[in-house]
Amino acid sequence: MRFLARRLGFYLLTAWAAITLNFLVPRLMPGDPVELLVARMRGNVDPAAIDAMRRAFGISDASLWQQYLDYLGNLAQGELGRSITFFPAEVSTVIADSLPWTVGLVGVATLISYLMGTSLGVLMAWKRGTWLDGVLPAATFMHAVPYFWVALALVFVFGVTLQWFPVSRAYGLDVMPGLTGEFAGSVVYHAALPAVTIVVASMADRILGMRNVMVTTLGEDYVVMAEAKGLTSRRVMWAYAARNAILPNITSFALSLGFVVGGSVLTEIVFSYPGIGSMLLKAVENEDFPLMQGIFLVISLAVLVANFLADLAYVVLDPRTRQEAE
């Protein structure tokens, strides 16, 4: 398939560009990690030891070009280096420890937000002129409000004032991680507020997208025909209209899956959730180049893979793209 090969080539090129930017961008930041460490320790480090620390962290004075080649070489071997913030932990370990939390939390929340948003969108287009129309402004409002603010409000009301939900961590202090019901329950309980934040803040997009396409679709002749045939309204709504209207929403879903890995940095920070967003913040604060690069790499690759999947989904779902391709 020439189409697929072309897309694949395009994605490889993009991946290379992402990897290179990944290398360059952190190095454009002012300062260097050891200076920052010294500043954080308020000068409690002997100046003569600063060289020792540079050596320990593997910070080299080599030329940028040499560093770039080393970086590519290490990357080819799957070596991401050691984190400076969590020295001497390997970057791959830090990412492997935090990624499951983010994928779990943001992934599930994205799925819920997608299902709820799409269904609401379908209903709202179908039942125009009813009370359901009021949902849209409310959802858009929640979407317009900065989502960390929603998170803070939830923390204040349900965490601090009512104390119904925990406000930090991924699981309780009294449970040990393991495949136990107790642990799973604790994880779900702790994920509740952050997940609600993400769902509430991102649902408007889906509702709006679905509703608008649905409204157009409802005017199509085949929908009128289906109604004229006397089919049940549920069947017309889901099997005739929604099925055709959902196409753009599937693409946007595939795309948003890519951003799941990037996480909702602010949500994670507000809820002290130990995911990749919190790690990214730590890495930036400490000029931890290896960790930043590792995280950016994982995020950009995830976005690329999601894009590729979206492309594929389109080819499968929409015959028109297939025709054009062949």
Add this chain to the structure above:
Amino acid sequence: MKRIVAVLAALAVAGCSSGGGSAGRTGTSAPPLVIHAVDAGTFQEDFNPYHLEGVNFGTSGMIYETLMYFNKLKPGEITPWLALKYEWSDKGKSVTFTLRQGVKWTDGQPFTADDVAFTFRMLKDHAQLNASALEIKDAQALAPDKVRIDFKSTSYAKLFNIAGGSPIVPKHLWEKQQDPATFTNAKPVGTGPYKLAKFSAQLYEMEKNPSYWQPGKPEVPLLRFPAYTANALQTALQQGEVDWAGAFVPDIQKIFVQGKPEQNKFFFPPEGLVTLLPNLTNPILSKPEVRQAISLAIDRDKIVKVAERGYTKVAHPTGVAMPGGEAYVPPEYKDAAFKVDVERAKELLKGVNPAELKFTLLVPSPFTDWVNAAQLIREDLAKVGITVETRGVAFQDWVSKVGKGDYDLSIRGAEAGPTPYFQLRFLLFGGLAKPVGEAASGNYERWKDAETDRLIDAYAATDDLAEQQKATQGLGKIMMAKLPVLPLFYSPGWAQYRTNKYVGWPSEQDPYAMPSPYASPDAAVVLLHLKPAVK
């Protein structure tokens, strides 16, 4: 993930006996103490006391101990710990420690001079662990209780780093490690009052070492360290989850004290000095009368009250932390204090072209208290005709600019050290001044003065306490007369503690150790002083 898998494997081996995590395993009725030392979302399994970052708090102090303990709140107060005494020889190039007998590692092996010699040889061989840059030539055990460490240069002034800042590690376990620099030491074996009981990414626990060398101590059987980020901790303090924390709390009366001052206490002793740095390579700021005028114009009381919420005190004009540092201050300046004098400041500025009195004041914008202080300084200086533009920049940018001397005025802190000398050396030593454009690691204002350097060398060349105090007093006189940097206020050490479970915490009346849980090994000293509260 790896960790979860490991836990699962352990559970499978143990026949899935998930005990429910009961805390009272030691059998005593004394409750556990919940401690917050440093902000962390998650913990890494690292208990190597020579790692600067990433190491879990308590490794140094609770698990690994030093040869002696230096109380920074009473400069000159040194308590024998693993070593009973020390003796310098060869003009400060050699020090011999006599060690305490009968101390055991938590795996039952005896602690000997071999362990001490091994520790210092390890620092010599692995420069990246040697954070205090000790110039070690050799270290050898002379007898089971005697060890001699030789240095390449006179090291009197480094006694704190040698005896107070180098935790001793067990030779019989550490010598098997290929690279101690990357060794994470997941199962630490130390001589200290506690040993690691449990570790997970969100919580670790330390339990009492039953064979600790101080009989009957510690009386707190279990320490719990949950991971809190900065904002999660505020909620935890408010809800009473934490017994001992070291954190900045915006409104401490409301969030922490909650109307119970006899139970929810805090103590913020000086931990360092915050100064206004004038860039002395600026031709105007290099004039002493301009610095004098700036100092006279600044209302420090207001800065402490408004920007610092009254959590700290205005610094002594020599920069020495008071009370505590009296012996290090010239006698005639003991009661000196900053006073605002706008008229005199204007007088001093008469000879300077007013058009040239324009400076930018660089502050790191995440430090909101310093940003507020900078605004107050701007207002104060406007009254004497100095135009100041305050500029808040990102932390990284600020570190880089101040380090390279690319600023007019800035605010920066200096760590107190075991005696005031360390802070003054950091602020004033000519050897640390770098040309503008090169990152300095101290003396950011770039002060160069032969007399200052002579006094600093004089302190380092003697073991005599009186001589050392005299040299520091000389530095104090330079601070008073020439104002190379302008002291503002002390940077407070944060410590909040509750007395409902345990009593015996350090206080202003009895400052036997730094009260902050993140100060090591001080925190271990505090734990050894705690007694269960009588109900």
